[in-house]
Amino acid sequence: MIFDLEKYIRPDLLGMKPYSSARDEFEGQASIYLDANENPFNNGVNRYPDPMQKKLKERIGQLRGVNSNQVFLGNGSDECIDLLFRLLCRPNLDRAATISPSYGMYAVSAKINQVDLSEILLNEDFSMDVDRILKESLGCKLLFLCSPNNPTGHTFPKKQLLRIVEEFKGVVLIDEAYIDFSEESSMINELVKYKNLAVSQTFSKAYGMAGIRLGLLFGSQDLIAWVNKIKPPYNVNQLTQDFAYDKLGETERVKTEIESIKTEREWIVKELMKLQQIQRVYQSDSNFILVKVINANKMYNYLINNDIVVRNRSNQPLCLNTLRLTIGTPIENKKLIEKMSEFVL
Numbered sequence: 001m002i003f004d005l006e007k008y009i010r011p012d013l014l015g016m017k018p019y020s021s022a023r024d025e026f027e028g029q030a031s032i033y034l035d036a037n038e039n040p041f042n043n044g045v046n047r048y049p050d051p052m053q054k055k056l057k058e059r060i061g062q063l064r065g066v067n068s069n070q071v072f073l074g075n076g077s078d079e080c081i082d083l084l085f086r087l088l089c090r091p092n093l094d095r096a097a098t099i100s101p102s103y104g105m106y107a108v109s110a111k112i113n114q115v116d117l118s119e120i121l122l123n124e125d126f127s128m129d130v131d132r133i134l135k136e137s138l139g140c141k142l143l144f145l146c147s148p149n150n151p152t153g154h155t156f157p158k159k160q161l162l163r164i165v166e167e168f169k170g171v172v173l174i175d176e177a178y179i180d181f182s183e184e185s186s187m188i189n190e191l192v193k194y195k196n197l198a199v200s201q202t203f204s205k206a207y208g209m210a211g212i213r214l215g216l217l218f219g220s221q222d223l224i225a226w227v228n229k230i231k232p233p234y235n236v237n238q239l240t241q242d243f244a245y246d247k248l249g250e251t252e253r254v255k256t257e258i259e260s261i262k263t264e265r266e267w268i269v270k271e272l273m274k275l276q277q278i279q280r281v282y283q284s285d286s287n288f289i290l291v292k293v294i295n296a297n298k299m300y301n302y303l304i305n306n307d308i309v310v311r312n313r314s315n316q317p318l319c320l321n322t323l324r325l326t327i328g329t330p331i332e333n334k335k336l337i338e339k340m341s342e343f344v345l
Contacts, residue, residue, distance in 0.1 A: 077215030
């Protein structure tokens with residue numbers, strides 16, 4: 001697919017010279033470093049981290065089957081979202097789009113960056129109307145599609161996603177924060193074919209590293225190079241880089257935990273289907289389940305009073321009286337079902 005990325009970059013950024021840090025200008029090894037105005041006394045973190053996270057990107061590239069120059073690392077996926085807005089959309093001039101209901105940070109980041117965001121409503125069953133999405137996103141430079149979607153939990157058919165990527169005149173970001181829990185393959189496999197495609201992932205969910213705040217953005221070499229130009233110089237700290245590098249070697253642990261979460265997810269679905277308090281259990285390909293209840297506000301408060309915190313999603317489009325339940329440990333899940341079964345209006 002022919003895609004001229006520079007047509008979509010903000011014109012005022014095209015001639016920009018990126019900031020060059022001391023660690024960008026010298027990449028070798030030395031015994032004395034007097035170039036970065038650091039504290040010289042070694043305490044393990046007195047030196048600035050690698051600004052381009054080369055060692056970690058190499059490992060992630062091997063893990064995901066892409067070149068390291070196709071990987072951008074951010075301070076959480078939210079930084080990746082924000083940087084795409086900054087790169088492509090001129091404040092108060094350009095437009096972006098997403099589906100609704102979906103991840104709330106798309107709208108927040110659009111507002112902060114003064115970008116008009118079209119939120120295109122899904123069908124009542126949370127499926128996509130591809131024709132409507134393409135029509136209502138016409139003229140937008142950036143389109144966000146979360147799959148598996150949050151808060152609905154389901155994966156969109158790959159055929160639909162590919163059609164949108166093929167026909168949308170701009171950059172499409174597929175947010176795959178929950179892809180490790182889905183049977184569908186990642187859209188990373190399509191990066192070679194579609195130069196307007198970007199894919200974001202995270203280590204916060206399946207890999208159990210929410211506390212280190214490490215987001216991943218995959219795309220063409222050109223797109224990633226542009227994002228690197230506008231990022232803060234040391235956006236991923238050394239503690240995060242080292243921790244992630246070590247934990248990425250624990251592949252068997254991750255596989256075991258993913259399978260455990262999926263098994264527990266299926267058990268919870270079966271148990272929820274038995275409860276009179278539950279009106280509908282939506283299909284989930286993620287590590288959470290969206291359920292429709294008779295009175296979400298009352299059940300939410302009841303669960304809090306029983307020391308269980310879930311997410312009330314009733315304020316989202318098409319989500320009236322819904323609760324989002326994250327899959328916990330077997331003991332936690334058993335207690336959740338027990339208390340939900342005891343709830344009375």
